[in-house]
Amino acid sequence: xxxxxxxxxxxxxxxxxxxxxxxxxxxxxxxxxxxxxxxxxxxxxxxxxxxxxxxxxxxxxxxxxxxxxxxxxxxxxxxxxxxxxxxxxxxxxxxxxxxxxxxxxxxxxxxxxxxxxxxxxxxxxxxxxxxxxxxx
Amino acid sequence: xxxxxxxxxxxxxxxxxxxxxxxxxxxxxxxxxxxxxxxxxxxxxxxxxxxxxxxxxxxxxxxxxxxxxxxxxxxxxxxxxxxxxxxxxxxxxxxxxxxxxxxxxxxxxxxxxxxxxxxxxxxxxxxxxxxxxxxxxxxx
Numbered sequence: 394x395x396x397x398x399x400x401x402x403x404x405x406x407x408x409x410x411x412x413x414x415x416x417x418x419x420x421x422x423x424x425x426x427x428x429x430x431x432x433x434x435x436x437x438x439x440x441x442x443x444x445x446x447x448x449x450x451x452x453x454x455x456x457x458x459x460x461x462x463x464x465x466x467x468x469x470x471x472x473x474x475x476x477x478x479x480x481x482x483x484x485x486x487x488x489x490x491x492x493x494x495x496x497x498x499x500x501x502x503x504x505x506x507x508x509x510x511x512x513x514x515x516x517x518x519x520x521x522x523x524x525x526x527x528x529x
Numbered sequence: 530x531x532x533x534x535x536x537x538x539x540x541x542x543x544x545x546x547x548x549x550x551x552x553x554x555x556x557x558x559x560x561x562x563x564x565x566x567x568x569x570x571x572x573x574x575x576x577x578x579x580x581x582x583x584x585x586x587x588x589x590x591x592x593x594x595x596x597x598x599x600x601x602x603x604x605x606x607x608x609x610x611x612x613x614x615x616x617x618x619x620x621x622x623x624x625x626x627x628x629x630x631x632x633x634x635x636x637x638x639x640x641x642x643x644x645x646x647x648x649x650x651x652x653x654x655x656x657x658x659x660x661x662x663x664x665x666x667x668x669x
Contacts, residue, residue: 440535441551442547442588443535443537443539443550444535444536444537445535446549446550447549447551498647502645526645528647
């Protein structure tokens with residue numbers, strides 16, 4: 394498996410461990426059963442040091458909670474968006490900032506806040522997308 | 530022939546620190562001595578005393594034998610670094626000269642950056658004497 398695939402699996406493992414009940418897959422899916430998350434590849438900046446010494450990678454973690462008017466799912470999203478705490482996505486991802494030695498460091502820099510996503514079957518879910526900066 | 534800086538090499542005191550280097554600059558300069566005579570229509574210039582230096586921007590590294598160890602040891606003891614830079618790779622020749630300088634440890638900035646940035650170590654090393662250019666030698 395490639396290094397990028399390993400990184401996605403390790404991010405998924407951090408999220409599964411840190412946020413209870415969320416189904417996490419390292420890949421984008423057609424259908425999801427909320428709460429669920431997928432991991433998407435962002436930009437890669439190669440050659441950030443001489444001789445290919447550092448690669449800067451961005452990964453995007455999208456979490457879906459449930460229907461747009463469900464109070465419980467909105468409260469769950471509040472907990473996910475918190476910068477720290479048991480259900481914090483940022484804290485879960487940053488629980489191991491080297492992903493077991495796969496990378497040099499990572500930093501969760503941003504969440505989009507509440508977004509409404511339209512699924513393949515035209516249902517709508519609220520959720521958010523987190524930006525993770527990684528240095529390989 | 531134009532080329533992209535990709536595989537340049539940087540070594541300090543025999544340690545290859547290439548993989549940490551974000552930016553590198555070898556600056557060979559001389560003082561501008563004004564030799565303008567009375568009645569001259571323009572300034573006269575002569576190259577004066579050289580003032581060469583190396584400038585790097587490196588990713589900070591505090592591992593056991595990493596950049597911090599290499600730089601801080603000589604700084605604390607007021608020593609002199611042997612600095613080597615090549616444009617591309619470690620095979621020295623006319624197309625890939627070796628720039629060598631011996632630089633007193635005048636300053637050390639182990640960490641620099643704002644929150645969320647990669648921690649960087651900016652390095653400026655003025656050479657004692659001049660930086661020499663060689664088409665033979667070894668790296669690091």
